[in-house]
Amino acid sequence: MATPTTRLLRLLSLLQSRRDWPGRVLAERLDITPRTVRRDVERLREMGYTIRAVKGPDGGYRLEAGAELPPLLFDDAQAIALAVALRALAASGVDVAEASAQALTTVRQVLPARLRHRVDALGVTVAPAAATVAPDALLAVTAAVHASEVLRFRYGHDDGAPTPPRRAEPHHVALVSGRWYLVAWDLDREDWRVFRLDRLTPMMATGRRFTRRDLPGDDVEAFLAARFRGADSGTAWPxxxxxxxxxxxxxxxxxxxxxxxxxxxxxxxxxxxxxxxxxxxxxxxxxxxxxxxxxxxxxxxxxxxxxxxxxxxxxxxx
Incomplete structure (x- = not known):
């Protein structure tokens, strides 16, 4: 039989894995009574976790994001996945190598010894991306995509020559072979365009919203594959x-x-x-x-x- 501490950690892991959990299902997963589930939920609340009771036929619980960050819990697979992701960030093209190394150090310090040894064994060499993107630029562009807001930016080439401002309706941000791309409707050229984010400098937000257009083929991967091959659509070479x-x-x-x-x-x-x-x-x-x-x-x-x-x-x- 699991100890109360082990059971509490398993309960927290379950609550973190999906939005809502019926109390009956939690009891079945943990092989305990609904009353014990309620008692364990109260203990987690006392530890700083914001857990809201969900109304419904079965009742249930939801782990909310609180004002303060209580201790996080990762199971073995999640801890390894996080370590791999942090090590692989060098190949993502986002200029966060130092921050990711610091985050990995922080995660490593709180891992139990058995997991720390497994993470340390992940001594892989990751080739850097072909080009790096500033985190602020990536956040600004993805925020514009999420808000359906017209994006103003300057788009320069490798020679660094100044360019006039551009306006576009941003639709998708994609990472392909170590480079970040923006798929957008170019308002000045009235056509779909693909922009490299490492050459793009966002300007002040416009606040102007737009109605999203239908991407040709409605598949961003197929669209990019076609454009990279010099075609407007399809996956065949021109x-x-x-x-x-x-x-x-x-x-x-x-x-x-x-x-x-x-x-x-x-x-x-x-x-x-x-x-x-x-x-x-x-x-x-x-x-x-x-x-x-x-x-x-x-x-x-x-x-x-x-x-x-x-x-x-x-x-x-x-």
Whole structure:
């Protein structure tokens, strides 16, 4: 049988895991009587936890956020998850590395020895994100998204050149491959745009609300995937073509990415690839540094001809 202290901790863990708990369900989970549940709830209230009685057919309890922060309780899985999350923040792109390290130290100090040893064993190396975003900028943009408030900002590129203010209706903030992006309706260009948050500097809040528009496809992940491929919608590349490469399949297959490679016999491989442009697709095929035949379609062959002329001119200029 669990000790009163263990039972109290289990009760607190349950109350933290979801919004409302019927008293009968808590009693069943803890294998105690409803009367004991009421008594344990009172003990938690005395410790500083704000627990409100919920009216209803079964009655119940809700753990509220109080004015003061009482001791938090994490079970083993939650403690490990928190430690992993804090260590992985370096790859999130938000400039909170120092704060996350301090938070991890604070959490570690209050963990029991058995969990502290497990957390210390998480000696992983996390590669930093491609670009970092200031926490204040992230909070300002996400607040505008949440409030459906028109966002004013300056958007600069890597050269740091000043840019005029922009206005947009912010709809989604997404983290993709270590970079933070804002998906928004650009009010000046009257079209959907994707902005990198590390290049975006929010200006004073406008207070102007807007009615949310329907994102094309109603799927932010699919929308971003299409834009990153140079398309307005869908997951296919705007330009797709094929060629027979004078290399064996085993030499080609590891480098086709999301394309397709098939054995064409006689040491040849038929490769199908996609890209954001025909010139880009031709460059992808040229990287195999092997003879190419049966190139399709015609726009891809024309791109090879243009690249050939550019390459010849570059070679003559050496």
């Amino acid at each position: 330009c797709t073509g094929a060629a027979t490469v004078a290399l064996a399949l085993r030499e080609v297959a590891p480098f086709v990415g999301d394309g397709h490679a098939a054995d064409a016999g006689a040491g040849l491989t038929r490769v199908t690839l996609g890209s954001w442009s025909w010139a880009g697709l031709a460059a992808l095929l040229l990287r195999f540094d092997a003879a190419l035949t049966d190139v399709e379609p015609a726009p891809l062959r024309e791109a090879f001809a243009r690249l050939g002329r550019t390459a010849s001119a570059a070679a003559g200029a050496v």
